[in-house]
Amino acid sequence: MKVPASPMRKFVPYATAAKKNGVKILHLNIGDPDIKTPEVMIKALNNWSQNPIRYSQSQGEPVFLEALKFYYHKIGYEFIEKKNIQVTTGGSEAISMTFFAVAEPGDEVIVFEPFYANYNSYAAVNSIKLVPIKTEEKTGFHLPTKSEIEKKISNKTKAIMICNPSNPTGTVYLKQEMDMLAELCEKHNLFFISDEVYREFVYDGMKHISVLDYMKKMPEKIILLDSLSKRYSLCGARLGMLITLNKEINAGVLRIGQGRLSSGLIDQFMASKLTEVKDDYFQQVHKEYQKRRDVLYEGLKKIPGVYLEKPKGAFYTIVKLPVKNSEDFCKWLLTDFRIDDTTVMMAPAAGFYGTPGLGKDEVRIAYILNSDDLRKAIEILERALIEYRD
Amino acid sequence: MKVPASPMRKFVPYATAAKKNGVKILHLNIGDPDIKTPEVMIKALNNWSQNPIRYSQSQGEPVFLEALKFYYHKIGYEFIEKKNIQVTTGGSEAISMTFFAVAEPGDEVIVFEPFYANYNSYAAVNSIKLVPIKTEEKTGFHLPTKSEIEKKISNKTKAIMICNPSNPTGTVYLKQEMDMLAELCEKHNLFFISDEVYREFVYDGMKHISVLDYMKKMPEKIILLDSLSKRYSLCGARLGMLITLNKEINAGVLRIGQGRLSSGLIDQFMASKLTEVKDDYFQQVHKEYQKRRDVLYEGLKKIPGVYLEKPKGAFYTIVKLPVKNSEDFCKWLLTDFRIDDTTVMMAPAAGFYGTPGLGKDEVRIAYILNSDDLRKAIEILERALIEYRD
Known part of the structure; x- marks a missing residue:
């Protein structure tokens, strides 16, 4: 089958084997935060009384759609109504539905590499082609010029897709970059798709420019992908959403939604408590x-041979390591290297590139551990790089 | 978009409008049972203490895989190991993964019409072609002869797929039918896919012949699709599974599973309590x-002009009505007809056929209401058929 293995998860069997031998793994490989889910959501489970556990509605459980509307209005987008929202089973399903909605098999979607590796899975499932445009560490993975992007637009291109803030690079796109993409999409009649799962994770006082800022101007062409997984530490709750003012897409994704019946009822009721989460939860x-x-x-920047730019958002970064093949190195960390019976798991970056051969000396690191564990992980990485022989 | 509307759900807006006007709807349109979920599962929510709600494992949460193994061993299939099971987000995802695993875009899968309408959605999403072979009310929707099936096998055919017991017909396939399909699949090197979500719902002392009975003989070619939705009244929990001894399929569906990260953590923990559900739950x-x-x-059989065979399994049946177009009739019931401010919602059967024009005077009825409500629904239907003018 033509689905590639997930770079975040392909080494899980090695990690499992190491754990069986009593080794502690510091997981920098996957964005599964240790931050607590808001207590009010856990309480919704503890107080659960609905029985049977019936299907939810295909577009989304009404109470959850209402909560999502509340959220988007609160962050300033009061034009979003419930009818513009399709609840999805994780941000993952929103990606898949979007690819299906905007492209026929063989069509192309432009992405900027390195990009979130699971886009590959959905491209494969929907038989569409991702056309990667390279961005580089030295420019903080910001976008190339308009003309460089335009070179990649063909008569098969249906959309330009970004992740903002970016998983895996931590890049936060600037207003001029967003303006440029919006212009390009308008000019070439493309969909502008933005995955904004990490919207709130923007540092150093930077402002996040959402694709929602362009939605009223380009109602037919803009699709927002979103998820609660990171915002409320709800990775295991499998709740995302697809938002657009394009009525045809609304209707089409609802038909796909009906085909899979519904997202999880319990997850949606629990998550609808987001209306009661205090602002200081997210500030902390x-x-x-x-x-x-x-x-x-x-x-990391103190380790000889290691190179990275300071990430501005999300909780990932791409790091260049002084190794020939980061895949071998990541595997070796799991199978052979320990300090005090502890090792580090990272995602080899090659899986985040669409162009073969790129990213071979890079890893993606998710900084989802507390500072003490992070320091320990850095120390292990530093010593591992001294001992490792390509 | 090429996804058809769900015949079970396309009239939901009419039902919603009727409900807003105070009309009670007796839902015979969808298999969302009123049977209670086992209390031990609800208690698992009430006792929930895990925080954060982290990702589950892509293949399935270990405790849930263990519970599924327990279940299959208990029903007599002790050869099934955890590595043969992929947990899916509802039976729906198991269908989609299977189509993707066995067929390339343009390939064909043989189904027997009327068939579960959502197979169409997944065929569309995966760009494969369902080739329907007609079965008929008068033979209880049992299979046609081997040679009639063979006529439909082309060099693009990759699989034969059944739902057993059948949604939407209630048919339970006989041993000789299962033998015949297994032989055909072996002879023509096809996958034999069986959706057995309603395995336990077999009446009149009939024995259900599972595709699992053929799995050890044809380890490479058999795929079982399953779900907990109906068995434990967990429709809203979105948990299914794909089971095969074919290692390549196991590995491939796991890669798709990794692409969508995981099924719901809470649902899986709750459902793993199936090991504690007493046998008398299911007997009742x-x-x-x-x-x-x-x-x-x-x-129904007493209503003039109505024709149906006695269904043997699942909780659906296809019913022939004395109307020209059951779609118009079903819509009219929601928009115009009430008895004591109550009406009936049914699924027009045309959506369960692949061949255009078939099933136009039929509906699919899900008998998921208690006997009193069912009797009321029958009464409403009888009177509606008298008043209705095509």
């Missing part, structure tokens, strides 16, 4: 991640 | 459905 989460980002950046 | 459920089946069958 934000502060914690900025601190972790600083710990990671300061620690 | 079974008895209740057989009673409902009898109420429905006895009631």
Whole structure:
């Protein structure tokens, strides 16, 4: 089958084997935060009384759609109505539905590499072609010029897709970049798709420019992908959403939604408690991640041969390592290297590139551990790089 | 977009409008049972203490895989190991993964019409072609002869797929039918896919012949699709599974599974309590459905012009009505017809056929209401058929 293995998860069997031998793994490979889910959501489970556990509605459980409307209005987008929202089973399903909605098999979607590796899975499932445009560490993975992007637009191109803030690079796109993409999409009649799962995770006082800012101007062409997984530490709750003012897409994704019946009822009721989450919950989460980002950046840049730019958002960064093949190195860390019976798991970056051969000396690191564990992970990485022989 | 509307759900807006006007709807349109979920599962929510709600593993949460193994061993299939099971987000995802795993875009899968309408959605999403072979009410929707099936096998055919017991017909396939399909699949090197979501819902003392009985003989070619939705009244929990001894398929669906990260953590923990569900839970459920089946069958066959065979399994039946277009009739019931401010919602059967024009005077009825409500629904239907003018 033509689905590639997930770079975040392909080494899980090695990690499992190591754990069986009593080894502690510091997981920098996957964005599964240790931050607590808001207590009010856990309480919704503890107070659960609905029985049977019936299907939810295909577009989304009404109470959850209402909560999402509340959220988007609160962050300033009061034009979003419930009819513009399709609840999805994780941000993952929103990606898949979007690819299906905007492209026929063989069509192309432009992405900027390195990009979130699972876009590959959905491209494969929907038989569409991702056309990667390279961005580079030295420019903080910001976008190339308009003309360079335009060169990649063909008569098969249906959309330009970004992740903002970016998983895996931590890049936060600037207003002029967003303007440029909007112009390009308007000019070439393309969909402008933005995955904004990490919207709130923007550091150093930067402002996040959402694709929602362009939605009223380009109602037919803009699609927002979103998820609660990171915002409320709800990765295991499998709740995302697809938002657009394009009525045809609304209707089409609802038909796909009907085909899979519904997203999880319990998850949606639990998550609808987001209306009761206090603002200081997210302020603390934000502060914690900025601190972790600083710990990671300061620690890594001191290691000889290691190179990274300071990430501005999300909780990932791409790091260049002094190794020939980061895949071998990541595997070796799991199978052979331990300090105090502890090792580090990272995602080899090659899986985040569409162009074969790129990213071979890079890893993606998710800084989702507390500062102490992060420091320990950096120390292990530093010593591993001394001992490792390509 | 090429996804058809769900015949079970396309009239939801009319139902919603009727409900807003105070009309009670008796839902015979969708298999969303009113049977209670086992209390031990609800208690698992009430006792929930895990925080954060982290990702589950892509293949399935270990405790849930263990519970599934327990279940299959208990029903007599002790050869099934955890590595043969992929947990899916509802039976729906198991269908989609299977189509993707066995067929390339343009390939064909043989199904017997009428068939579960959502197979169409997944065929569309995966760009494969369902080749329907007609079965008929008068033979209880049992299979045609081997040679009639063979006529439809082309060099693009990759699989034969059944739902057993069948949604939407209630047919339970006989041993000789299962033998015949297994032989055909072996002879023509096809996958034999069986959706057995309703395995336990078999009435009148009939024995269900599972595709699992053929799995050890044809380890490479058999795929079982399953779900907990109906068995434990967990429709809203979105948990299914794909089971095969074919290692390549196991590995491939796991890669798709990794692409969508995981199924819901809470749902899986809750459902893993199936190991503690007492046998009498299902005995009572079974008895209740057989009673409902009898109420429905006895009631409907007395209505002039209505024709149905006694369904043997699942909780659906296809019913021929004395109307020209059941779609118009079903819509009219929601928009115009009430008795004591109550009406009936059914699924027009045309959406369950692949061949255009078939099933136009049929509906699919799900007998998921208690006997009193079922009797009321039958009464409403009888009077509606008298008043209705095509």
